[in-house]
Amino acid sequence: MEHESVPLYWRNIPAYYRLVAKRCKKCGEVYYPPVVKCTKCGSAELEDYQLPHEGELVEFTVLRSVPTDFLKQKPLVIGLVKLGPVKVLGQIVDAMPEKLKPGQRMEVVFRRVVVDGKYGLVMYGYKFRPRP
Amino acid sequence: MEHESVPLYWRNIPAYYRLVAKRCKKCGEVYYPPVVKCTKCGSAELEDYQLPHEGELVEFTVLRSVPTDFLKQKPLVIGLVKLGPVKVLGQIVDAMPEKLKPGQRMEVVFRRVVVDGKYGLVMYGYKFRPRP
Amino acid sequence: MQDVWINGTAMAQTGRHYGLNADEMAARVLEEALKDAGYPEIEALFVASATAEQADKQQMLGAYIASRLGLDKIATYRVENADGSGGAALMAAAMAVRSGLYNCVGVVGVDKPNDVLSNQQQDIYSTATDAVYERYFGVTPAAQAAIMAKIYLAKYEYKYEDLALWPVLMHKNGASNPYAYMRKQAKVEDVLESELVSDPLRLYDVGPMADGAAAVVLCNKKGAAKLLGMWTSTSAIPFNNRPDYDVLYSAREAAERAYRMAGITPRDVATAEVHDSYSIFGVLAAEALGLAPRGGLLAALKSGADLKVNLSGGLKSRGNVMGATGVYQAVEVVWQLMGKSPFKRVDGSIGVVHSMGGVDKVSTVMVLGL
Amino acid sequence: MQDVWINGTAMAQTGRHYGLNADEMAARVLEEALKDAGYPEIEALFVASATAEQADKQQMLGAYIASRLGLDKIATYRVENADGSGGAALMAAAMAVRSGLYNCVGVVGVDKPNDVLSNQQQDIYSTATDAVYERYFGVTPAAQAAIMAKIYLAKYEYKYEDLALWPVLMHKNGASNPYAYMRKQAKVEDVLESELVSDPLRLYDVGPMADGAAAVVLCNKKGAAKLLGMWTSTSAIPFNNRPDYDVLYSAREAAERAYRMAGITPRDVATAEVHDSYSIFGVLAAEALGLAPRGGLLAALKSGADLKVNLSGGLKSRGNVMGATGVYQAVEVVWQLMGKSPFKRVDGSIGVVHSMGGVDKVSTVMVLGL
Ligand SMILES: [Zn+2]
Numbered sequence A, B: 001m002e003h004e005s006v007p008l009y010w011r012n013i014p015a016y017y018r019l020v021a022k023r024c025k026k027c028g029e030v031y032y033p034p035v036v037k038c039t040k041c042g043s044a045e046l047e048d049y050q051l052p053h054e055g056e057l058v059e060f061t062v063l064r065s066v067p068t069d070f071l072k073q074k075p076l077v078i079g080l081v082k083l084g085p086v087k088v089l090g091q092i093v094d095a096m097p098e099k100l101k102p103g104q105r106m107e108v109v110f111r112r113v114v115v116d117g118k119y120g121l122v123m124y125g126y127k128f129r130p131r132p
Numbered sequence C, D: 001m002q003d004v005w006i007n008g009t010a011m012a013q014t015g016r017h018y019g020l021n022a023d024e025m026a027a028r029v030l031e032e033a034l035k036d037a038g039y040p041e042i043e044a045l046f047v048a049s050a051t052a053e054q055a056d057k058q059q060m061l062g063a064y065i066a067s068r069l070g071l072d073k074i075a076t077y078r079v080e081n082a083d084g085s086g087g088a089a090l091m092a093a094a095m096a097v098r099s100g101l102y103n104c105v106g107v108v109g110v111d112k113p114n115d116v117l118s119n120q121q122q123d124i125y126s127t128a129t130d131a132v133y134e135r136y137f138g139v140t141p142a143a144q145a146a147i148m149a150k151i152y153l154a155k156y157e158y159k160y161e162d163l164a165l166w167p168v169l170m171h172k173n174g175a176s177n178p179y180a181y182m183r184k185q186a187k188v189e190d191v192l193e194s195e196l197v198s199d200p201l202r203l204y205d206v207g208p209m210a211d212g213a214a215a216v217v218l219c220n221k222k223g224a225a226k227l228l229g230m231w232t233s234t235s236a237i238p239f240n241n242r243p244d245y246d247v248l249y250s251a252r253e254a255a256e257r258a259y260r261m262a263g264i265t266p267r268d269v270a271t272a273e274v275h276d277s278y279s280i281f282g283v284l285a286a287e288a289l290g291l292a293p294r295g296g297l298l299a300a301l302k303s304g305a306d307l308k309v310n311l312s313g314g315l316k317s318r319g320n321v322m323g324a325t326g327v328y329q330a331v332e333v334v335w336q337l338m339g340k341s342p343f344k345r346v347d348g349s350i351g352v353v354h355s356m357g358g359v360d361k362v363s364t365v366m367v368l369g370l
């Protein structure tokens, strides 16, 4: 797969680099991915909300059949991590899968996600690792 | 655009290399692109039909804004050529566009159409040129 | 059989929206249309998009738009007929309401062609042509439009300068549409001096691709405008074997059927928005809709006739918002009929939308009335 | 409101069809379904395809299928909800007939995933996930299915060996379906020894992608089977924020609504075809359809219950024909109800189809009766 869209990457950098979610100013509900309107109370007043960088592993899997861009990184450990009010799905790094277990403490790190073969664009984003 | 599908190219080689159309065995109607069923008489009995390799230019244009795979060949001369019972749309080569005119005699030649950048696959097909 | 009404409308300014994901852009506009309709409960969402899959690598876009608005449990469907997706989605949505299954549904058209480079836009646009017999050889819709333009101009003995009147009119119309992409007037000389894209067509003959999103809410209860007639028709004839190149078969058939359903004639049409992805298609579409006799539209323009066609500026000036185009057209026609600011009220109560996918492959025509 | 009947059905053997273009493959099967229906005049064609754009670089596929059969002037619409496109197209088509606009319409599902390499298939399949928040990071439907499987197995205290009973049943069912891709029986050991795809899921838990095309003709006049109920529902909850991972919300809601419309309960269901792109989804879908209590399907399998689910072999054995899947399922259910050779007649007159796009994003459930 070509990651052809530079604008698509660029506009999502706040989420990818800083894990910025949205919080409803009225009822406090937090959304990640962000919403256009609070789905709980209907308010359109949403503010940026910085997700915590530490949390707890909910569940994970070791993915061995990966898309083209990830062939060199195979296998990928994909984990669901609870970060404050929401859960986030992403890659787990610096971990031996056989030692991971639900409930353990995790932290957010920033890493290279993919290198676009055609334009040489290096794209970054959050990943998770076990807290030392 | 990646010409990713090798099977798609491969299965259309009879058309691309030999300009094979379909003819209804019952009413004689010729189809290019081929049909699954004669749209004139409804018969499903269709046979391969070799289009003639000489014909007449109906109309043409010089296309200057081209898809990615054709950037190096820009501009493309795209022409509509009457070949026996049907017309065929394709590239015109070996011609000065300012000297082309509707009604002139054309002939079919076989040329490289596109080189797939990713797999280095060279794909061929018919093109047209003015008959000397 | 239920009547279908347009209860809410909204559109975003067309252009370059580098800061918004496609689902967010669509969700914002849909939210506006829902607000305009008084927040009825919608039970389904029909999404028109021509580039979501190829430019944004997103399938099933409706589900993600629903997520951004928390529209849980509703039905979502993406409808794709290339740049005619908007008309197709409107048709599918209108039939859904007529079927009695849903009381209210949303239709949102969204495309972000500027998420990719301009050559990649050509790549994607070319996927509307036959992948095996046309696109493979480098054929694009522009090349096909150019050949049709050459044949049309020769057959009816027009000069290219006559065709140039179309983009001039479009720029004039679009100059007063704040939602349009190209909001400046143009002169015939500007057109003649613009670069050749595929002769005889020049840059001014081509609707520039623009990001955009537009939405309508269709219900079985009275709203701003009523859907009086609608039809979709495909021309199954391959481009290379068309008997005629100076007519849009799909548009002509769809218009005839939609007019018959609405019980109107072309004389009743107070405003029409047609799919002029290339100026020649604007001319041929207007003729197919009966707004001028065959071969006669450029003569009408030359004689200074006051044509109420593409008051929005059309694809040339409003922008070619790809699959969103048909939904924009529906919103524009409703606003023109209502005289909703910033649009001036047209002199009449019936408007027509023509949405087309590819080069005369599939057209949808809708007749809207106050 | 018109009743909707299935007047004609056809399907192609699934597998690798390297010799046929997608439009040709679809046209051949559609022609068979039209023949089966006695060649009624169809006024519209709804095309379900998930890979036409990305694998074959073809938009507006319906127009090209119409060309291959000379179906000039009909309406064509492509409907895309990723691998749930089949159900979505059937819904849109059924609503079109119910609307009274058309008397008869065709629905054809076609996909040729084998037109691209297996890694590219993963690329395309991943476009059903959220492009920005999931696919970007390498997340695939398989990874999400795996996480759901882990949670389900842990919550209901099953072992992986219990889940392995699903693919064993699918291979048993598919062995007698000549249209299936994988027509051999499998033992639990085969499943346990197959390679890990995304733990706990192994190769046998994954429906292999196959080329395929299937078609039905829907009319407002009596035919082989009647559409008794239908509903489409989207789960707007992002995967990462699901309250529960052991339920398919979209399937549960669609089933409840479709059953209510048909006036049936799960007990009335003589046969069901569900979207088991991964074995865990087969389990969860069967539970969502009420064929077993929540968390109880594997217990039923273990106790040797005679479940009439995926008698075709499901996506595991018939193959994952992507957007064509829902149309295959409809044909299979009709043939099972009729006892049309080579399918054995089931003991009852009501069957259910569950078509799903992505990981519990959009489900369509249809209830069919003789
Ligand atoms: Zn709130």
Ligand SMILES: [Zn+2]
Pocket: B024, B025, B026, B027, B028, B029, B038, B039, B040, B041, B042, B043
């Ligand atoms: Zn014949």
